Amino acid sequence: MSGNVMVNGSVKKDYVRPLDFKNGRVDMNHGAGGRAASQLIEELFLKAFDNELLRQGNDGAVFAPPALDAGARLVMATDAHVVSPLFFPGGDVGCLSVHGTVNDLAMSGATPLYLTASFILEEGFPLADLRRVVESMAAASREAGVPIVTGDTKVVERGKGDGVFISTTGLGVVAAGVDIGGANARVGDVVLLSGTIGEHGVAVLSQRESLQFETSIASDTAALHTLVAAMLAAVPGAVRVLRDPTRGGVATTLNEIARQSGAGMVLEEAAIPVLPQVEAACELLGLDPLYIANEGKLLAVCAPEHEAAALAAMRAHPLGAHAARIGVVTADPHHFVQMNTRFGGRRMVDWLSGEQLPRIC
């Protein structure tokens, strides 16, 4: 972690009382860059994230460049994670901070290589909770195969933060020939969605408001890079846009794509998969699932002749089992996203204009 050091195996260590992960709390010393900071890094972060690059113990992680074919490119993406509450059904800020940035890389069609993590801790935050978050991050990083190679930790006074904020940044490789971008949708393309929508937002909200639904709803938080890889392998060159509908949900994400591509879209409401318990919860809360954040779903705009193969590849992947074609790209000078409703009408699907759910990721 930045500016801090590893204990060299051969060096005799001074006796230091180990961190109290049962009753201990973050204090200002943990961010001061001295002994306490060093101890937090060694006993928590290095242990959980353990990998060769992190063990370098320098201000940055130095690594051999990835082998790149001619035409391959690099990609960087970053995300701050301020979800509240920190723990929710199906996940927590730790795994979310890994999935969020891995997914941003994946939405460029990239293979993610490395992550960095910066932590802003609030004084008084229980070390037990911090460890739970860090271990969840470490597990998500291992599962995704994307190591956390360097980091930084700061501490702010009680009442100047909110437990823990985590910013992650990723580096990835986009293979030669892959050209994915929000401006690439063409009239006639199909809009594919990888699965049911709304679980993440509803899970966080239900936890926040201590709502009890009859059926529990878990966040869909997941790393989507292997789903993307399967799609790109199945229909090379056919996927034009990829985006994960997080804040603002499917509605806002599709409006972004429509605007960037200078086109319109028409969706089929009946084709958009929503779990019945999410639909029920949304009805109760007066929310529209189209505007609710997802953390393990993707939207793809795809050449129409490859629709069947793309959907088959998605459905063959555990994270795309409920993939569906939900609409088409149309010529529209206003770049409207419209939707044919279940009742035979057509309505506008506008951008999220206010705040539907704050601090959802």
Next chain:
Amino acid sequence: MSGNVMVNGSVKKDYVRPLDFKNGRVDMNHGAGGRAASQLIEELFLKAFDNELLRQGNDGAVFAPPALDAGARLVMATDAHVVSPLFFPGGDVGCLSVHGTVNDLAMSGATPLYLTASFILEEGFPLADLRRVVESMAAASREAGVPIVTGDTKVVERGKGDGVFISTTGLGVVAAGVDIGGANARVGDVVLLSGTIGEHGVAVLSQRESLQFETSIASDTAALHTLVAAMLAAVPGAVRVLRDPTRGGVATTLNEIARQSGAGMVLEEAAIPVLPQVEAACELLGLDPLYIANEGKLLAVCAPEHEAAALAAMRAHPLGAHAARIGVVTADPHHFVQMNTRFGGRRMVDWLSGEQLPRIC
């Protein structure tokens, strides 16, 4: 910025009231990923940081890989910036967040290429202050020649943050043959310091406590990569360790290096440059300049036969004008850092064990 879009030049824009940078404030909508977030990105971040990669408007920035010689490596570094107050003599959180990460890259001997930025804003933060911070960041990024290529913005409720926190992450290239690391110091090496110490910490503290010193003390915040490049060019292979003495100051940084390298150090107090006004302020405040954070200084451990050439290269650079040899690396099984005092004695220079100055960077 993540999940958000550019206005395509050919697209007719809806009429939106422009942001009020005079009296406006950050509200929760600015972090929601909808129209308000998009507007903040377009009217502030894209305008200030303007560059081709940022204009891609996708979840990540995709770029051609840097041309690399055989043996060259990549480096990533990340830092969270939570300095309080946000504005202080000589700088602010904006330029600091650029310098901090550029310097972390430079301390690996790297040429910095790109930065990413993630913002955590507090509801109610004046847009005028945010603009000032962002413009300072943009200026620092331009001056350093390191563009901010992608970013993310989140908003937390009033009382859950503190104005603005900024996490930056950088990517750089380490040339073939350059091998810099905290574990590389050898017995007999010299310890070089690029200039006077303590200004940053004292400047922030004086602002925080509304202290008035007779002579004003400004932060030394600066990007050190061109100084490093000059040193590496002047004495190829001779620089073994580079580290910027930020949190914990020179004392803690040298203890880190001693521990990583499994060696000791002996410093000469008389050789360590401190401005008289910093010395006076430290005396008044009961602080030791050796433990105070710097943001524009570096420590180098260098092969002794190249000391003169290394110092000459440093002194020829505006950021190294007061460079000095401040000590030597010694054989010491305890890895102690000791100091010959001005009065002819010798004392231990220990790690910072507590919090000398919280939220200094």
